Amino acid sequence: MKQDSNQDRTQDGTNDGVIVLRDITKRFGGKVVLDNVSLGIEKGKTTVVIGPSGCGKTVLIKHLIVLLRPNLGQVYYRDQRIDNLSERKLNTIRTHYGFLFQGGALFDSLSVTENIIFPIRQHCEITDWAQVEDLVKAKLAMVGLDGFQNSFPANLSGGQRKRVALARAIALNPEVILYDEPTTGLDPIYSDVISELILKLQRELGVTSVVVTHDMTMAYKVADRIIMLHNGKIIADGDADHIHNHPHPIVQQFIKGQVGEDDLAVLRMSGTASQAQFLPRDFQ
Amino acid sequence: MIGAVGAKTIGGVNNIGRFARFVWQSMIASFRSCLSPCTYPLIWTQMHIIGVRSVPVVMITGAFVGMTLAVQAYDQLAGMGLEEHLGVLINISVVKELGPVLAAVMLAGRIGGALTAELGTMNVTEQIDAVRSMGTDPVRYLAAPRVLACLLLTPFLIIFADLMGIIGGYFVSVVVLGINSRAYWNFSASGVELWDVSIGVVKGFFFGVALAAISCYKGFTCKEGARGVGQACTEAFVASFISILALDFALAVIFKSIYNTFWPLKSLV
Ligand SMILES: Nc1ncnc2c1ncn2[C@@H]1O[C@H](COP(=O)(O)OP(=O)(O)OP(=O)(O)O)[C@@H](O)[C@H]1O
Numbered sequence: 001m002k003q004d005s006n007q008d009r010t011q012d013g014t015n016d017g018v019i020v021l022r023d024i025t026k027r028f029g030g031k032v033v034l035d036n037v038s039l040g041i042e043k044g045k046t047t048v049v050i051g052p053s054g055c056g057k058t059v060l061i062k063h064l065i066v067l068l069r070p071n072l073g074q075v076y077y078r079d080q081r082i083d084n085l086s087e088r089k090l091n092t093i094r095t096h097y098g099f100l101f102q103g104g105a106l107f108d109s110l111s112v113t114e115n116i117i118f119p120i121r122q123h124c125e126i127t128d129w130a131q132v133e134d135l136v137k138a139k140l141a142m143v144g145l146d147g148f149q150n151s152f153p154a155n156l157s158g159g160q161r162k163r164v165a166l167a168r169a170i171a172l173n174p175e176v177i178l179y180d181e182p183t184t185g186l187d188p189i190y191s192d193v194i195s196e197l198i199l200k201l202q203r204e205l206g207v208t209s210v211v212v213t214h215d216m217t218m219a220y221k222v223a224d225r226i227i228m229l230h231n232g233k234i235i236a237d238g239d240a241d242h243i244h245n246h247p248h249p250i251v252q253q254f255i256k257g258q259v260g261e262d263d264l265a266v267l268r269m270s271g272t273a274s275q276a277q278f279l280p281r282d283f284q
Numbered sequence: 285m286i287g288a289v290g291a292k293t294i295g296g297v298n299n300i301g302r303f304a305r306f307v308w309q310s311m312i313a314s315f316r317s318c319l320s321p322c323t324y325p326l327i328w329t330q331m332h333i334i335g336v337r338s339v340p341v342v343m344i345t346g347a348f349v350g351m352t353l354a355v356q357a358y359d360q361l362a363g364m365g366l367e368e369h370l371g372v373l374i375n376i377s378v379v380k381e382l383g384p385v386l387a388a389v390m391l392a393g394r395i396g397g398a399l400t401a402e403l404g405t406m407n408v409t410e411q412i413d414a415v416r417s418m419g420t421d422p423v424r425y426l427a428a429p430r431v432l433a434c435l436l437l438t439p440f441l442i443i444f445a446d447l448m449g450i451i452g453g454y455f456v457s458v459v460v461l462g463i464n465s466r467a468y469w470n471f472s473a474s475g476v477e478l479w480d481v482s483i484g485v486v487k488g489f490f491f492g493v494a495l496a497a498i499s500c501y502k503g504f505t506c507k508e509g510a511r512g513v514g515q516a517c518t519e520a521f522v523a524s525f526i527s528i529l530a531l532d533f534a535l536a537v538i539f540k541s542i543y544n545t546f547w548p549l550k551s552l553v
């Protein structure tokens with residue numbers, strides 16, 4: 001599958017890194033979603049994962065925090081194997097992580113403030129409420145939502161929910177932040193704000209980030225390293241320049257947003273006079 | 285054919301195993317919650333939702349049970365001239381069997397359905413995964429307070445049902461059918477013992493845990509989508525209902541043998 005192994009990073013050099021996936025295979029039913037994937041996430045760097053819709057990016061990022069367990073292979077966090085730990089032990093490890101779900105996954109019975117302080121409340125005794133309020137205010141201001149403290153998720157727009165979820169993910173200043181499509185559903189301005197936020201967290205707190213995205217502007221802006229996933233395998237791996245000039249046609253199609261010849265052919269064929277057209281009047 | 289039966293059996297055994305593990309985990313988590321005061325607010329909230337708001341429906345259930353028993357049993361007893369014994373019949377049925385069982389079934393519908401739907405929706409919208417991703421045990425955060433609230437409050441709700449059943453029976457027997465009030469209460473007091481009332485209330489602990497654990501489990505394991513949540517709710521209600529009846533039978537047998545061991549003579553009288 002790898003056609004340019006001399007240019008791409010060697011995949012056996014995955015021993016170094018805060019989080020290491022080694023030979024991960026994940027199947028759902030008979031369907032192989034991740035096929036022998038190895039990946040090391042470097043400390044203090046931002047790794048961007050791109051790939052077509054449905055290729056397994058969410059499944060991959062969930063393995064990094066062991067929300068999903070692999071069928072084969074191992075996951076390491078700081079050289080400790082974590083994919084076989086009990087949920088109880090994993091919970092201790094997970095406090096070092098922040099995870100932004102693709103759908104936000106806000107608690108809809110809790111207000112915005114309660115959502116953001118959820119991780120704080122679970123792990124620390126809150127004694128000084130004024131301090132917590134300041135923290136919530138600061139985190140919300142970072143995502144441009146100060147003033148929404150008492151709203152409920154149901155009353156927010158899709159993009160606002162995503163930003164609250166982001167504020168919740170960064171609430172405890174985690175060492176590793178995993179973002180699943182942080183800018184989907186946001187306007188271009190806020191997408192850029194989020195990119196800046198990711199860069200800021202990396203610069204100032206040395207956060208290790210993994211960003212799943214379709215947004216190439218963001219990918220080029222924040223990435224120290226870009227990984228492309230296709231059919232359950234990593235087909236490209238390198239810095240922004242490397243991906244930009246990657247010889248693989250699928251990579252080029254993806255980053256330029258061009259439809260492939262095969263898909264185009266299907267489109268051209270469908271809806272022509274040669275095929276049956278079903279219109280409402282046909283059924284009357 | 286054989287393969288299909290085998291697969292079903294294995295699936296069923298698997299399910300039971302997972303359920304048993306879930307019950308075990310939630311028991312441990314509930315026990316831990318009791319020891320750590322910082323989880324008390326969660327339990328309070330659930331107690332309010334589960335317990336306080338169920339009082340009216342449970343009282344109405346109890347009242348109708350008592351009243352219906354009075355109407356139905358009156359003719360039989362009056363035919364034998366025993367209508368003054370009506371109180372014993374009504375009150376013992378209410379406190380021992382009908383009050384606890386019907387109150388628990390009412391709760392299975394009212395609370396069980398809501399619990400399954402709530403947790404099921406949280407499951408399909410990844411909120412349970414979100415709890416896990418923040419390093420919190422969802423069984424401890426979500427299931428334990430609900431199980432504890434049901435465990436602690438079902439017996440109280442049963443007392444309310446009993447009370448209203450007794451009042452309802454009294455109302456129909458004495459006020460409507462005109463039985464002598466003094467005789468009614470005298471026969472009741474001699475026939476209904478503290479033991480009868482206690483076993484009805486003790487059943488409440490078991491019913492409460494059963495319906496909460498089943499509903500939470502169904503919510504945690506529900507399948508994707510709106511249909512998955514709906515199906516989980518139906519299954520949760522059916523399973524709770526059946527296990528309430530089965531538990532009632534098992535407890536009746538157990539309590540009877542305990543009673544016979546401690547008071548062997550009384551049962552002969
Ligand atoms: N819980 C699951 N059960 C069964 N199949 C699943 C499950 N989760 C994911 N899959 C399958 O795995 C594949 C990859 O899913 P995934 O959500 O990782 O895609 P993705 O790359 O994140 O796509 P998108 O960009 O649209 O979010 C999909 O084809 C999906 O059908």
Ligand SMILES: [Mg+2]
Nearest residue numbers: 057058102180
């Ligand atoms: Mg995804």
